[in-house]
Amino acid sequence: xxxxxxxTLISNLPVxxxxxxxxxxxxxxxxxxxxxxxxxxxxxxxxxxxxxxxRQDIFETTDLRELIIKTIYWGYTRGMRGNHFVNILKQIxxxxxxxxxxxxxxxxxxxxxxxxxxxxKNISGLGLSTYSKLLYFLQLTFNENPCLILDQRLIxxxxxxxxxxxxxxxxxxxxxxxxxxLDFLRLTNEVSKKLGTNxxxxxxxxxxxxxxxxxxxxxKKISSTWDGNCPESLLNGKTVRMxxxxxxxxxxxxxxxxxxxxxxxQAVILNFRGKGKFRATPSYADEIERGEIxxxxxxxxxxxxxxxxxxxxxxxxxxxxxxxx
Numbered sequence: 001x002x003x004x005x006x007x008t009l010i011s012n013l014p015v016x017x018x019x020x021x022x023x024x025x026x027x028x029x030x031x032x033x034x035x036x037x038x039x040x041x042x043x044x045x046x047x048x049x050x051x052x053x054x055r056q057d058i059f060e061t062t063d064l065r066e067l068i069i070k071t072i073y074w075g076y077t078r079g080m081r082g083n084h085f086v087n088i089l090k091q092i093x094x095x096x097x098x099x100x101x102x103x104x105x106x107x108x109x110x111x112x113x114x115x116x117x118x119x120x121k122n123i124s125g126l127g128l129s130t131y132s133k134l135l136y137f138l139q140l141t142f143n144e145n146p147c148l149i150l151d152q153r154l155i156x157x158x159x160x161x162x163x164x165x166x167x168x169x170x171x172x173x174x175x176x177x178x179x180x181x182l183d184f185l186r187l188t189n190e191v192s193k194k195l196g197t198n199x200x201x202x203x204x205x206x207x208x209x210x211x212x213x214x215x216x217x218x219x220k221k222i223s224s225t226w227d228g229n230c231p232e233s234l235l236n237g238k239t240v241r242m243x244x245x246x247x248x249x250x251x252x253x254x255x256x257x258x259x260x261x262x263x264x265x266q267a268v269i270l271n272f273r274g275k276g277k278f279r280a281t282p283s284y285a286d287e288i289e290r291g292e293i294x295x296x297x298x299x300x301x302x303x304x305x306x307x308x309x310x311x312x313x314x315x316x317x318x319x320x321x322x323x324x325x
Contacts, residue, residue, distance in 0.1 A: 001236050002254065003163040003202070004195060006213070010205045011197040018204060019054040022077040027085070034089045040069060055200075058137045064096050067137060075133050075149075084125030091123040095134075102140055110182055113142045117178055128178050136200070145185035148203045150177060157210030161325075164233075164255045165191045168276055222314035226267035226294050228286030232257045232321050244283040245274050257324065259285070260297075260304050267292035268304045269317070271324055296320050 003010070024045045031038040044066075045051050053074045061067040072085065079085065088095070098119050102108055120126050128150060135147035155177055157163075161170045166187055172180045185199075192199045222231050230252035233240035242250040242259060249258040249270065256273035267290070294311050297304040311317045 001162065001164065002233070002238060003165050003191065003205075004238070005236070006205065006209070007195050007197075009209075010195060010201050013201050013204050013208075015198070015200050015204050016056040016059065017054055019052050019057075020074050020077045021050050021052045022073045023050050025049070026077070026079045027073070030085050030089060033086050037069070037089065040066065044070070044073075055137075059139075064099065065092060068092070068095060068134060071133050071137050072130070075130065080125065080130075082125070087124040088126050088130075091126075094119070094123065095126075099134065099138055099140075103138065107144060108140065108142050110143060113182060128181060132181065142182055142185060145182070145189040146199050148185060148188055148199050149207075150181055150184055151207075154203065154206050154210065157206050160211060162210070163206075167256055167273070222294075222317050224294055224311050224313060224317070226259070226285075226290050226292045228284070228288075228290045230255060230257055231269065231294065231317055235318055235321070242285040243278050244285075246277045246279060247274075249274065250285040251276070251278065257321065260302070261285070261292060262303050263292070265292060266295045266303070266305060266308070266310070268295045268297055269320065269324075270304060271297045273324060 024041060027037070027041060031041060051073065053070055055074070058067060058070045058074060061070055072080070072088075076085075080088075098116060102112065102116065105112060116131075120131055129152060132147065132150045136149050138147075140147045152174065155172055155174065158166050158170055158172050161167065166184075169180050169183055169187065172184070188199045188202050192202055195202075222234055228242060228250075230240040230242055232255045233252060238254070240252055240254040242252050242257075245251040245258070247258075249260050251258045251274035256276065258270040258272070258274045260268045260270055262268070294317055295305045295309060296311065298309065299306050311320070
């Protein structure tokens with residue numbers, strides 16, 4: 001389905017007020033090993049045993065070292081695994097120098113991100129889940145796309161293939177997330193502009209609701225003849241154009257659904273999705289009058305429908321599309 005269904009909810013999320021609470025005792029072990037942390041915690045916790053930190057609190061923090069600590073406390077309220085936190089703090093100067101350099105760079109690019117990842121490989125325990133939080137709170141960008149948090153929770157959402165806008169990174173996992181991070185930023189920035197909201201709103205929506213919403217089934221009917229638009233999107237009440245790709249199939253710009261056309265006769269819905277590799281010069285299916293009969297793929301060879309069969313009704317089309325991965 002399209003994330004656009006939840007446009008109103010996404011736009012009205014209280015992102016900057018999202019707050020988490022941590023206990024000072026959680027960080028005592030690190031205080032015993034990192035001298036300056038005890039003094040900083042005295043400042044942050046005061047005489048209280050717990051500390052509540054919101055996103056806005058971190059954004060308003062001007063001291064870089066304090067921002068790093070607050071970010072970790074916000075993101076890991078029960079502490080980090082093993083000695084990750086202490087290992088990171090032992091390299092605090094390298095961390096600060098790296099971020100300061102990026103802060104003063106006019107327009108960081110993919111090359112700058114690659115350099116950053118190589119630098120961070122020298123800091124044991126500092127993975128994408130952690131440093132993407134820091135990049136976000138420092139309001140950095142790469143290729144002019146605002147940095148956002150990408151952690152295991154969001155990765156697991158993309159793996160469900162629930163939201164069509166993120167289909168191109170549906171194969172993302174922990175092992176390749178770093179390589180796909182910039183794609184994630186680009187996609188989210190594009191979607192945020194389309195929805196008229198901010199990328200952080202989309203990130204928070206996916207974190208909170210990404211795996212816990214089930215869309216209401218639509219009663220939208222599909223005609224058994226093709227009008228040039230994406231049948232799958234029509235099921236969700238949307239009109240999405242289909243564009244000619246490099247394999248001479250028409251592919252949905254939203255879902256990747258592909259149709260092989262026998263002009264004036266059949267429009268065969270293929271049982272595998274496209275990869276967004278379109279012809280350089282756009283050519284859309286709805287630019288000419290259509291009316292081909294929608295049919296399922298039942299053979300691996302062109303024209304992909306032999307013997308010739310067609311869908312009986314819209315329900316058959318819907319059930320068939322639901323099987324396409």
